[in-house]
Amino acid sequence: MNRWLTGLLVFCLVGGATAARGGDLQEYLQGILGKLAPASGTRAAASPARPGTARDQLVEKLRTRLPASLQKVEQELRGVSREQEIAIGRQIAGNLLGAAPLVDDPGLQRYVNLVGRWVAEQTERADLPWHFGVLESPAVNAFAVPGGYIFITRGLYALLADEGELAGVLAHEIGHVLRRHHLKILRQGRLLDMGQDLLAKQIATSGKIQQLIGRGAEIVARSLDRKAEFDADQIAVVLAARAGYDPFSLPAVLQQIGHFAADDDRVALLFKTHPPPDARLEELDGRMGSRFDQVKGSGKTNRLYRLKPAARPR
């Protein structure tokens, strides 16, 4: 009986999704449900619902309500408001800071905010309340969180040669925020697990946001697709150039990162979640062509704030 009901539900879902008007969600659901549909469809067709039964009423109910609910879910996700995006980002940022706190050096944190804010100023989302932080961790990595929270680890900062390279790294992360890459992950990965009321209502309480983003700050440990990383790289080159820095600053950092042993713990997460540095450089080469061959950095970029040694070795 349970199996039969499951079959019926799947059948209804397919019907509902088909009835829903166009959109990513519909295609996505059909992709998954299409595989389940034939068996359950046959089963349902073999025992047609008799009119007037409770079963039939259930079918009817699902048929009429499901498309509307699905549409609403999709709308909510696509049109996550600026405030919601910031609230989601703040929760993730707070969790990430629970894993690695800020380096205890206000001068450093302030400096990174000045560089990052100047780069963000060159974008179509200059009005976001951008925040930048250096995390106390020997790991070599940087993270972007929705709403404009950007982090670089002490381990990566220590590899930088000048302010342009810092700008290049921050610009890559800014690129993820501009294109809402992590919000898209939430949309694609979590959709089917999420309660609909969570999305239908305003995302308000931190408990509900936590439900949306999964465990802790695991969202920043997820791999984006290769294209998203390549796009962020090319955005970084453009933004660095717009801000007056050497557009080849990020490529220089990528060449640097390529020197790490693949089994070095400090780069484990970075290498797991990103294409290899060589692949990124090759892709950048193809996309940049000769456009930037004559573009140099301007201004004095040798004012990179010097790291002080970690107060307590971890």
Added chain:
Amino acid sequence: MKRFAIHWFVAALFMVSALAGTGTAEEGTAAAPPDARGQAVKPEAIRAEPFTDAREVGTLAKGDPVEIQARDGGWLRITSRAGNGWVRMLGIRRGEAGKARFTAEGVLGLASGRAGTGTVVATTGIRGLNEEDLQGARFAGVQVELLESYGVSRAEAREFAGQASLQARSVPYLPGERAR
């Protein structure tokens, strides 16, 4: 200019002493550090100056080893058997020919930054920030407030850029990225 030269001299002295101190310089200071070696990933023209239309002084074949002397924007000044001059940076992979990629040898640690040569010490056993750390992380409210207290205004950022004579330029996004 003179002061600049003195700075470089002091920096070079420091580097030499650092290399000697840690004993990682394999063949003395004459050998290029591993980071300064590279190879062509595709055929590349070697030019007399770092410009697309500068005179061609040679051609690198794919796989040709080079020694990297300096970088200027998207150009590397190199020496090679095929000639000395400038080649496009993205046509060169850093690292030693014949050696496995990602092999790192180097001097000094992280706290002092890149240590001049740009090489990175390979270290296993230092815990990075891994998935378990991130999954198990709890919201740190005080830290978020601290982070937000460091925020700067758009006006402050512009002033900061002006202090270093950084000027905003109009550069369009590249066509490679397709709208989704």
